[in-house]
Amino acid sequence: MTSVDDALRLVWPAELRTDRLHLRPVTTDDSPLVRQLLTDATVRAHLGGPASEERVAARQTTYPTTAGAWTVVRAADDQPVGLVTIGPDHRCEGAAEISYQLLPSAWGKGLGREAVAAAVSWWTEAAPKGGPMVAVTQAANAGSRRLLESIGMTLVDEFEEYGQPQCLYTPAGDQEDTDLRWARLIAERVDTAERRRGAQARATAMGQELPDNLTALSDGDLAQLCPDRHGAYGRICARTAGHLPDLHLGRAPDGAWIAWLTSDGLEDT
Ligand SMILES: CC(C)(COP(=O)(O)OP(=O)(O)OC[C@H]1O[C@@H](n2cnc3c(N)ncnc32)[C@H](O)[C@@H]1OP(=O)(O)O)[C@@H](O)C(=O)NCCC(=O)NCCS
Incomplete structure (x- = not known):
């Protein structure tokens, strides 16, 4: 984009x-x-x-x-x-x-x-x-x-x-x-560095141990990124279930943008 x-x-x-x-x-x-x-x-x-x-x-x-x-x-x-x-x-x-x-x-x-x-x-x-x-x-x-x-x-x-x-x-x-515009924005702008920054800043202790390559994570791993409502991984919550519609943006309680991706969205990331 x-x-x-x-x-x-x-x-x-x-x-x-x-x-x-x-x-x-x-x-x-x-x-x-x-x-x-x-x-x-x-x-x-x-x-x-x-x-x-x-x-x-x-x-x-x-x-x-x-x-x-x-x-x-x-x-x-x-x-x-x-x-x-x-x-x-x-x-x-x-x-x-x-x-x-x-x-x-x-x-x-x-x-x-x-x-x-x-x-x-x-x-x-x-x-x-x-x-x-x-x-x-x-x-x-x-x-x-x-x-x-x-x-x-x-x-x-x-x-x-x-x-x-x-x-x-x-x-x-x-x-x-x-x-489509939101999807492109997320795919192209939220890069590994940003995930890393978000992860370091806000991830849970368990989430911090996880690698940045979200596609390599199991469903169990992904759930650790988002133990509460959302956002434990900083800007990206990659939880595979419970987020509808498939793709949407929101803001974490601290004001940071976050995106919810389903497993479909994850494959494109
Ligand atoms: C926000 C702002 C742009 C609104 O301007 P506006 O021209 O008065 O707004 P609208 O086009 O919505 O029209 C206002 C009213 O005129 C009515 N109206 C009168 N004649 C109309 C017509 N021919 N067609 C449509 N609406 C008409 C509308 O129904 C509307 O009534 P409502 O507010 O009760 O629904 C103006 O108040 C403003 O500049 N505010 C300061 C700056 C600001 O706060 N900006 C927003 C943040 S970026």
């Missing part, structure tokens, strides 16, 4: 049009919009509060050269009203995170869902080799959660980050596409 940045570079610049919006790459002329969004207390209510001057300046510089950063322009009056970005998810290497923010004057008209739905569909169609898409929003951000659910995204994980409960959504519209 290509990295999210590589996948974006292949298909960037991209312009998207919906009934009421035009999404086009951010330019330096959008600096006032970027400032407004990053410093508005209402917009930033669930995003850690207004950003510092340094952060504003950095974003004003980087957005125009960042593949995956769109300005959302209202078609009716050609006014920039927000930003939508797709970029690497810092929590899970290989996954793509979508973020979005509109000026409060544009809220409540369905423009957010129109913009985000267009960007999610674009990712599926334009970057089929790109990583699986996620959207993370604070649990308390009810409007954002309604937006994601209204465009067919599914809540797949809840965890704490930046001291706040967070909800992680992934597209459920085209399940086959989503599953």
Whole structure:
């Protein structure tokens, strides 16, 4: 699987049009919009509060050269009203995170869902080799959660980050596409070194004695990797039973990503 940045570079610049919006790459002329969004207390209510001057300046510089950063322009009056970005998810290497923010004057008209739905569909169609898409929003951000659910995204994980409960959504519209992306991500990104790191950090005493080559392990060995609910082997739980559906991702109590693989998935690893 290509990295999210590589996948974006292949298909960037991209312009998207919906009934009421035009999404086009951010330019330096959008600096006032970027400032407004990053410093508005209402917009930033669930995003850690207004950003510092340094952060504003950095974003004003980087957005125009960042593949995956769109300005959302209202078609009716050609006014920039927000930003939508797709970029690497810092929590899970290989996954793509979508973020979005509109000026409060544009809220409540369905423009957010129109913009985000267009960007999610674009990712599926334009970057089929790109990583699986996620959207993370604070649990308390009810409007954002309604937006994601209204465009067919599914809540797949809840965890704490930046001291706040967070909800992680992934597209459920085209399940086959989503599953394929997760499967590729796991097969290609979770390498032996990562398993070793996970094993050393978190494996049980019995699990630590086991070799890294999961395919060589017996069912009995595998069960030792996951004596409790899951996750004793760090990022990979290779338990062969009791995990449904066949392949899915989740997060261990300490926040690390983990994947459940059945014996079928194991053979591909
Ligand atoms: C999250 C955010 C983008 C939502 O923007 P939005 O345009 O108001 O969101 P929606 O598109 O869901 O529309 C909101 C409401 O307009 C309604 N609406 C009005 N006219 C509509 C139309 N023509 N079509 C569809 N919905 C319409 C919707 O039903 C929806 O109501 P609901 O929230 O009660 O379900 C915006 O609140 C925001 O920028 N927040 C700050 C940044 C942020 O928190 N981002 C999320 C984390 S990355």
